[in-house]
Structures are given as C-alpha cells and as structure tokens.
Amino acid sequence: MKRKKMIGLLLVGSLLLVGCSSKKPEDKTSGKKEDKQTISVASASELSTGDVSLAMDNTAVQAVSQFGEGLYAFDGNGKAVPALAKEVVEPTNNGLTYEFELREANWSNGKKITAQDFEYSWKRTVDKKTASPQAYYFSGIKNYQKIADGDLEADKLGIKAVDDKTIEVTLEYPMSYFLELLAVPAFYPLNQEYVEEKGAKFGTDSENILYNGPYTMVGWSGTNNEWSYEKNKEYWDKEQVNFDKINVTVIKEGSTAQNMFDSGQLDEVSISGDLVAQYKDSPNLAIRSVPGTYYIELNTKNGLFDNVKARQAVALSLDSKTLAEDVLRDGSLESPGFVPKGFISNTTKKDFAEEVGQIAKSDKKQGQSLWAEAKKELGKDKLTISILCSDTDNAKKISEYVQGALNDNLDGLTVDVKAVPFNNRLEMSRQGEFDIVLGGWTPVFADPVDFLNLLTAKNSNNFGQWDHPKFNQLIDQVNGEFANDYDKRWELMMEADKIVSEEAPLVPLFQISESYLISDKISNFKPGPLGPVYYKDLK
Structure with a gap:
C-alpha cells in the first residue's frame, strides 16, 4: 500500500x-x-x-x-x-x-x-x-x-x-x-x-x-x-x-496527591491551582497547554433554561478571565468561545478561534437585565437550581466560583453545588438529572467540528438536550454537503460557533492547561x- x-x-x-x-x-x-x-x-x-x-x-x-x-x-x-x-x-x-x-x-x-x-x-x-x-x-x-x-x-x-x-x-x-x-x-x-x-x-x-x-x-x-x-x-x-x-x-484531593508525590509514593500526579505556583521552580513540574474547553452545560428541558434569556444571563454573569487568572492560577486561559484556540487553517494559516473573535463575553449589567426579562416571561421571581460536579477539589473549586458569581449577580436566584463521585455525575448527566453540570472537552482529532458535533440534537453527549435547527443544519452541511470544500466548512463552523455563544446552551469557562508533577x-x-x-x- x-x-x-x-x-x-x-x-x-x-x-x-x-x-x-x-x-x-x-x-x-x-x-x-x-x-x-x-x-x-x-x-x-x-x-x-x-x-x-x-x-x-x-x-x-x-x-x-x-x-x-x-x-x-x-x-x-x-x-x-x-x-x-x-x-x-x-x-x-x-x-x-x-x-x-x-x-x-x-x-x-x-x-x-x-x-x-x-x-x-x-x-x-x-x-x-x-x-x-x-x-x-x-x-x-x-x-x-x-x-x-x-x-x-x-x-x-x-x-x-x-x-x-x-x-x-x-x-x-x-x-x-x-x-x-x-x-x-x-x-x-x-x-x-x-x-x-x-x-x-x-x-x-x-x-x-x-x-x-x-x-x-x-x-x-x-x-x-x-x-x-x-x-x-x-x-x-x-x-x-x-x-x-x-x-x-x-486521588481526588490535591494536597493528598502532593504529599504522596513528595514522599515518593507516587511518580506522576496532576495538580492545579496554588500547587502549580508552589512548584513553579521545580524540575519536576510539567505544564501542558491544551486546545480544550471547560464549561458548564445548561439543561434546556428543566423549565428554566429552555428560556434563552435565562441562559444568556448566566453566561454574561461569569468572567472567564477572572476564573482563569485569579481563581485557578494554574496556567489556564480565558476562553475565546466554545471552540478553543489551537486549530490552524490549512489555507489561511489563521487560528479558528482568533478568526471567530472573542465571543465569550462577560457583562454583568446586561446579564441582570436579561435575567429580569426571563423571570417575567417565566412568571417566577425566586428560583433555586444546583450545579452538578464531580467530587474532586478542582471541580468543586470551579463550581463554587460559578455558584458565587450567579448568586451575587442574578437577583432571586439561589444556586447550590452538588458534588458527587465521578461515575454518579456521568450517569446523572446522561439521564438529564441536573440544572447545570460542569464538564469539559479536549479534541479527539484536529478539527473544530469535534467540539461542535457535541451539541447537535442527535448527539448522545448533548446532555442539555439543546435542539437548534439552524445549528444542526450547519453541522450537517459541514459533515456532508461541504465535506470536501475546506474553506466553506471553515466558514460554516465559525457560524455555528457563534450560534453557541449567542444561544448559550453551554457556557465556556476557560481554556484548559494541565500541570503534572513527574x-x-x-x-x-x-x-x-x-x-x-x-x-x-x-x-
């Protein structure tokens, strides 16, 4: 051959x-x-x-x-x-x-x-x-x-x-x-x-x-x-x-992993947050930048987040830059949008996310305004929701940031955090047993469609069950009609990424960085x- x-x-x-x-x-x-x-x-x-x-x-x-x-x-x-x-x-x-x-x-x-x-x-x-x-x-x-x-x-x-x-x-x-x-x-x-x-x-x-x-x-x-x-x-x-x-x-607790590494019981551990800064001068620290996105996914079938203004209010109340730089402090980056930086076009040699632009935005005042409109449309003034996450230190830390930001910015909303073992979180996500769930994605192959496929109506990993006809049509065209037209595919994927930002079925939190002690x-x-x-x- x-x-x-x-x-x-x-x-x-x-x-x-x-x-x-x-x-x-x-x-x-x-x-x-x-x-x-x-x-x-x-x-x-x-x-x-x-x-x-x-x-x-x-x-x-x-x-x-x-x-x-x-x-x-x-x-x-x-x-x-x-x-x-x-x-x-x-x-x-x-x-x-x-x-x-x-x-x-x-x-x-x-x-x-x-x-x-x-x-x-x-x-x-x-x-x-x-x-x-x-x-x-x-x-x-x-x-x-x-x-x-x-x-x-x-x-x-x-x-x-x-x-x-x-x-x-x-x-x-x-x-x-x-x-x-x-x-x-x-x-x-x-x-x-x-x-x-x-x-x-x-x-x-x-x-x-x-x-x-x-x-x-x-x-x-x-x-x-x-x-x-x-x-x-x-x-x-x-x-x-x-x-x-x-x-x-x-090992779910970062301090436990650190201690086991320092004592010679472990030879490779993943660390985050303050521990990264603590080991910044260590020859054992390895940091990897990843074209991956951490995000929260909203359940569009729960009676609240089928309202697009409620979803947009949540998105605008969060600040990716603050989360990455001030809360996590582990090398993670501000999210440009759902599709992260790291995909370079064969023809233009430009980065996909940079061509799309900074579409993940934070605007607390606009978020408050949209939230007021959403409550009026829903006929509710007080709402209580929960964030589902795994019971690891990092997942709880991220979820608590989201909890605090939403509680502080959206009047009448009470947000709880439900931290469960990983397998339970996975099963509850698949069953749609959540209001907001913390998740993330790193690419399987080098194409932005690997991210965008996740939100098509028929994808089993679309846990929030978002169904947007125009978005579905665009991804169908990317994978079918225009599969051989490289530049057209690129154009359609950029349009699809913008729809995700506008409709907010999920909210990108940060672009992933992974840190290890080796x-x-x-x-x-x-x-x-x-x-x-x-x-x-x-x-």
Whole structure:
C-alpha cells in the first residue's frame, strides 16, 4: 500500500517540562532502591468502564489506551502512526475507500487478532442496543446515519473483513482526519467470541476484559479505587514497553496527591491551582497547554433554561478571565468561545478561534437585565437550581466560583453545588438529572467540528438536550454537503460557533492547561491529544 501524506488541521498544543533530572531517587517509604520497572501514578477519578464501546470519559479513555490498541495510535504531536495497521495508507475511490492490512498480533489469551475483530467491534458500537456514547464518531462511514436513524441494521456499516488480515472501510465523504479518528478507543477491535461469552459482565472488571494493548489490567473490581497495568506478554511490540507495572490510585484531593508525590509514593500526579505556583521552580513540574474547553452545560428541558434569556444571563454573569487568572492560577486561559484556540487553517494559516473573535463575553449589567426579562416571561421571581460536579477539589473549586458569581449577580436566584463521585455525575448527566453540570472537552482529532458535533440534537453527549435547527443544519452541511470544500466548512463552523455563544446552551469557562508533577525516574512524558499518556512510551 502507498504511504499517505497526512493532511488536516494543525492541532496546536505543547508540554513545557520545567526540568528533568537523571537522578534516580531512593524509595522513601521502604528505604530500598526503587525498581525502575515499576511506577505509581494518580488518577483524578474512578474508572467507569473497561468496554471500548462505552469508554467516553477521560479516565476510561486513559485506561483503555493502556490495555487496548487500534489500527493507529497518536504520536506526541497528535498524528496517526501505525499500530495494528502495517502502515499509513492513502484512500482510493476519490477519498472514499480505505484498505488496511493488519500486522501479526495476538490477544492476551494468545488468539490472533483478525479483521473480523474490527468489523464486529465497530458494528457493535454503532448498534443502538449497545447505547454507546461514542457511536457518533462513526459519522461519515457509509450507512452510519441510516443506522443511527433506525433505517438500517448495524451490520450494514461500511466496514468489511475482506479476509483475516484485510479490512475495507467505505466512507460517505472524504475525511482528512480519518486516520487520527482510528486512533480513538471507539475504533479498537473486540473479539466477538469473548464478548458474547462474558455477556453483561464484559468490561465491568479486570477479570472480564480481553486485552490487546501494551498492558493488561489487574486488581480492578469495577468499583474500587486502585488497580494496576501489567506488561502484556502477548503484545506485538512488547520489546518497546519499558515499565513492567504501573500502579494506579484514585486521588481526588490535591494536597493528598502532593504529599504522596513528595514522599515518593507516587511518580506522576496532576495538580492545579496554588500547587502549580508552589512548584513553579521545580524540575519536576510539567505544564501542558491544551486546545480544550471547560464549561458548564445548561439543561434546556428543566423549565428554566429552555428560556434563552435565562441562559444568556448566566453566561454574561461569569468572567472567564477572572476564573482563569485569579481563581485557578494554574496556567489556564480565558476562553475565546466554545471552540478553543489551537486549530490552524490549512489555507489561511489563521487560528479558528482568533478568526471567530472573542465571543465569550462577560457583562454583568446586561446579564441582570436579561435575567429580569426571563423571570417575567417565566412568571417566577425566586428560583433555586444546583450545579452538578464531580467530587474532586478542582471541580468543586470551579463550581463554587460559578455558584458565587450567579448568586451575587442574578437577583432571586439561589444556586447550590452538588458534588458527587465521578461515575454518579456521568450517569446523572446522561439521564438529564441536573440544572447545570460542569464538564469539559479536549479534541479527539484536529478539527473544530469535534467540539461542535457535541451539541447537535442527535448527539448522545448533548446532555442539555439543546435542539437548534439552524445549528444542526450547519453541522450537517459541514459533515456532508461541504465535506470536501475546506474553506466553506471553515466558514460554516465559525457560524455555528457563534450560534453557541449567542444561544448559550453551554457556557465556556476557560481554556484548559494541565500541570503534572513527574518523578525524576520518568522521561518521555508526552500527553496525547486525547489527554492520556501512553505508558508504553515512557522511559
């Protein structure tokens, strides 16, 4: 097969490692020299699933990315590099047909990975019975939309195992970012015999998962807060896996994570706020700027936020710059709009968000005026709502800022904060059991539509159930009619981003910055575009 020149948007992000010593520290807990093949890391939240069809949140994607693998993986710059596919290929049939040849590789039980494993997995994910929150990633693959609309069965999806080692994929329209999309866990393979044997237990604990990535997982019961990744002896590229074991502990309090890092119990932790400033001169601090957005999503079906003026009042009462610079103080940036900075046009070489302009605005007086009009239209003078968030220090800190700003600025409104365990927050979001929910998004592939897709009416991640005909039409055109017209797509996406700002179904809070403390014994620490670090790449 021919090698394909990678064409697409440039995704701008960086990791600044303040310093990294080559010194190997002693284990401060045991007094013995550390085993260089084992490290211990922190997770900010509990693990929700080990099923690649259901892994949507950051923690699940982080886990699945260690013990699973698809046709491609991301390199440190967010580009697709061959994993189970033998090489990077170019499409035929005017960009509509891809043919992939698999390398020799095994599942963790020693059975061969085949093209049929990919065909089964993809069709399982788009099947409505699976209820996958990732199914929409298959938009653009032949017949996906008809399957999603219930007009065709899942087995009509445009993927076919030509033989055990050859996969043919047919698209509805060309996608310049298709190979990057194939690095997403939703596109990983699944062994049909194993999944069907396990039934409802599949993916619910480490004993009921079949692995094909650099690591297997042990010690996860489905509800506990500790587990480990162990080197997969059947992995095709095991010689490049440097660490034999990665121990994971869920740590929700920043001070606890800090203390465990300082005492040598943890080798990698994520930190925020004051801790970033505290470690600003430390060689162990790594800061990554991310083209991602933290936001609050408003439930448009709760009887209050179906009123556009109420939503606009909330948006105008919040100040992204103040939150980022004065509250968080961790390198996070003011949000320009829902789509963050970091997407550069191939033709104009301009940043998408900079072309759109600063559309996330703060104007407390205008917010108060719109709120008064909204209350009059609703026939209510006193209202009480709650902000749903995860029970981590950072999530509670952000939610408390939003709570205070709304209580202070919007007369007659009382705002509470409801902090719950991550898995509960995720389930309540999916069920629409919230007034306001705190969330965030980092890009899966280098295109602004990865953000905008989330707010289409049929997207399962549109938790606030916003339904705007013009917005839906624009995104349909971006993904369909104008899929081959790069400049027109860009123009339509800018228009769609402005509608999000005007209608305020969600309110961008800040552009994300991620800060880590990294042990001296770890090098080549490179978070990927999905957020997770591939532990395979650590040295």
